[in-house]
Amino acid sequence: MKQIFQLSLLLCVVAIVLPGCSKTERSASTGWKYNDQKWGGFEKLDYEGQATGPNLVLIEGGTFTMGLSEQDVISEWNNVPRRVTVSSFYMDETEVANIDYKEYLFWTKRVFGESYPEVYLNALPDSLVWREELSYNEPYVETYLRHPSYDNYPVVGVNWNQANDFCKWRTDRVNEMVLVERGILNINPEQKDEDNFNTESYLVGQYQGDVRKNMSDLRTGGERPVRFEDGILLPSYRLPTEAEWEYAALGLQGNLANEKDELITDRRIYPWNGNSLRYQKRDKYQGRILANFKRGDGDYMGMAGNLNDHASITAPVRQFMPNDFGLYNMAGNVNEWTMDLFRPMTSLTLRDVDNHDLNPYRGGKFEALETDEDGKAVEKDSLGRLRYRDVEDDEVAGRENYKTARVYDYLDGDEQSDATYAYGETTLISDKSRVIKGGSWADRAWWLAPGARRFKEEDSSDRTLGFRCSMTRTGGPTGNEDTGGNAFKASGKKSKRRY
Secondary structure, eight states, X not given: OHHHHHHHHHHHHHHHHSGGGSSSOBOTTTOOBSSOGGGTOOOOOOOOOOOOOTTEEEEOOXXXXXXXXXXXXXXXXXXXXXXXXXXXEEEESSOOBHHHHHHHHHHHHHHHTTTOHHHHHHHSOOGGGGOBTTBOOHHHHHHTTTSGGGTTSBOOSOOHHHHHHHHHHHHHHHHHHXXXXXXXXXXXXXXXXXXXXXXXXXXXXXXXXSBSOOEEOTTTSSEEOOOGGGTOSOOOEEOOOHHHHHHHHHOGGGGBSOSSSOOBOOOOSSSSSSSOSBOOSSSTTTTOBOSOOOOBTTBSSEETTEESSSOSXXXXXXXXXXXXXXXXXXXXXXXXXXXXXXXXXXXXXXXXXXXXXXXXXXXXXXXXXXXXXXXXXXXXXXXXXXXXXXXXXXXXXXOSSOOOSBOSSTTTTSTTSSOOOOBTTTBSOOTTEEEEXXXXXXXXXXXXXXXXXXXXXXXXXXXXXXXOOEEEOOSOTTOTTOOOTTSOOOOSSOOXXXX
């Protein structure tokens, strides 16, 4: 018994001396206790990792050759191949469907319809995109968005600005759901005007909501709202960058030789292997069309009795086989908006400038949160959103990592480049031109290649154009169980291996 007591005493002493052996962890730099009110209440989370939002799939990042993967038959040379790396991110496994967008319209009308009807009207898709002078497509004007037969078909007639507004709305609804499911907020379907849940407004204390039970505050011993540092709320839904979209569409991880080597066995022209648009394996699916596209003049779906893609226009968002990332319709069905501003020489710029080959993206302008003299966010606007302003060039003077606040024409249309874009005079490219990718039900097969790119004005829409959302991945690139893979980890002993 005496030996047992001495051993227990020794273990207690060790637990006090060694921070990692006690229930209360200590700081490795100061020795102070974490998560202890008596020691100031500084919190260190046992973080469970970023949750996967509704309909999202984790796209493990990596390096790939971005650009055209087949002959440039239209001779535009606007996507010269170059090697880049894309960080891990999340992407919708399907295009945003009509039922998803109708939910957004319903919420917008319920919350803003009485005081700000223009918000709802501005969110409506342009149903007139179906009209043509010499085609009878009038039934789609009335039925495509509204009729339940098309609920699971991709929404079309949505411009780039509307797609971004949808992403912002979706971010807030998903994060509100997170707080409700964690027992922090009660469901509140009576939100009106500026009194609606907005993630950013909530985080700066400008929205309270119907609180059920807040988080425990170790500093004061009371309660507090959720903070950004808690890691509970998800990052924003957004449109994918062009690089992300192209990387995800190719799905090259399906051609990885094995788990030990960095070897891709085959390149791809389309989101699948081979140069055929039909399924090649010898099973019951052999010969099936792999995407919804226009096969030839006047041929949108084949012959009666043996339809090739079963869709004269769009098809349901899960109609065809997913690629190796689990993403549906990354070729055909509808073209999709990306975040990027279109410039034809971007690929050459990225190839020639070394520090732009990680997460390449041509954006628009940098913004900053509007704050008062105390550095706090100014009062939210009438729709419940925080206010932002454009960053001015004089604010970035002297910085080394970026030199300009407005990057529409950076190295492609500015004074440092040879190109100029006089919209309406010598070109149709403007500061509203956004990259679209993927090909559609009305396009020939060439446009189905992930490297093919076109543009459309951000305030324009089309019956062949939809979108899907993405989200930034925080933390390990392979998921919440990421242990570092083949990387050497720090330990008490120095590795004998030299580099």
